[in-house]
């Protein structure tokens with residue numbers, strides 16, 4: 001049995017890089033499901049390690065027999081397909097790439113990615129502002145320092161001028177990092193800086209597997225110097241998966257010390273009496289914008305739950 005690393009998967013065909021040799025195999029899953037991944041919608045993602053068997057006839061084809069134990073998984077809810085989508089596995093650092101302008105800074109998007117990051121066990125999160133060369137308005141700077149205050153990594157770079165890139169590469173050493181971002185923030189540009197030629201390779205792959213459609217709707221692992229980087233599809237909306245409307249408050253990490261003090265253990269921090277979270281918002285100890293993000297995400301998850309079960 002050979003061992004390998006899943007680099008990407010499109011339409012249930014997985015590109016697996018063999019351990020030791022680095023040879024690439026085009027693999028399918030043997031049988032219908034993987035034993036240890038029963039019930040998963042997409043059982044394999046870039047970053048997964050697998051055992052596979054080489055095809056006896058066709059060179060560089062194979063079948064995946066088993067997924068090795070995962071440390072964690074980064075999952076979003078795919079609104080189009082109405083199903084969870086695992087974007088990456090075995091993640092050390094989730095990078096939410098953003099920009100001060102072009103497209104506009106969207107803190108609500110960041111908050112949602114950070115909620116998803118809280119659900120990736122053992123992974124850290126970095127809020128990474130690209131396009132620093134465009135200038136950083138005070139409101140953006142304030143928000144970034146809020147993220148730092150509540151315990152997330154925060155950095156600013158400019159792919160255009162190269163500012164902050166060397167430090168970023170140093171920070172990434174030894175890690176598997178996942179890039180997430182809205183369209184247009186410069187994700188492809190950053191990826192190309194980290195992994196020269198990556199963009200071109202992505203283009204070739206989409207032509208091969210995604211005939212006609214140029215939109216990359218799958219993630220892909222690349223080896224960079226001293227670290228691994230997983231690129232994910234640029235999305236307009238991001239919905240985290242793996243929590244419920246009732247529990248999502250626990251994914252706003254700065255709420256936690258207060259939430260424990262709420263009169264009701266399952267307090268939703270809305271209209272309940274003696275809600276310590278609301279009180280903290282009122283006293284300025286919790287940022288009102290983060291609280292607003294919470295309310296909106298809670299509501300959206302509730303709507304999705306009604307769609308699913310109603």
Ligand SMILES: Nc1nc2c(ncn2[C@@H]2O[C@H](COP(=O)(O)OP(=O)(O)OP(=O)(O)O)[C@@H](O)[C@H]2O)c(=O)[nH]1
Nearest residue numbers: 130131158159160182183184185186187188189234
């Ligand atoms: N001013 C400035 N522009 C940048 C910087 N990085 C990227 N851009 C520009 O931003 C635009 C979008 O960059 P892309 O790398 O294509 O962004 P993306 O996030 O991959 O976007 P999608 O392909 O839509 O997912 C391009 O015109 C880049 O030249 C930067 O640091 N500063």
Ligand SMILES: [Zn+2]
Nearest residue numbers: 262267269275
């Ligand atoms: Zn409460």
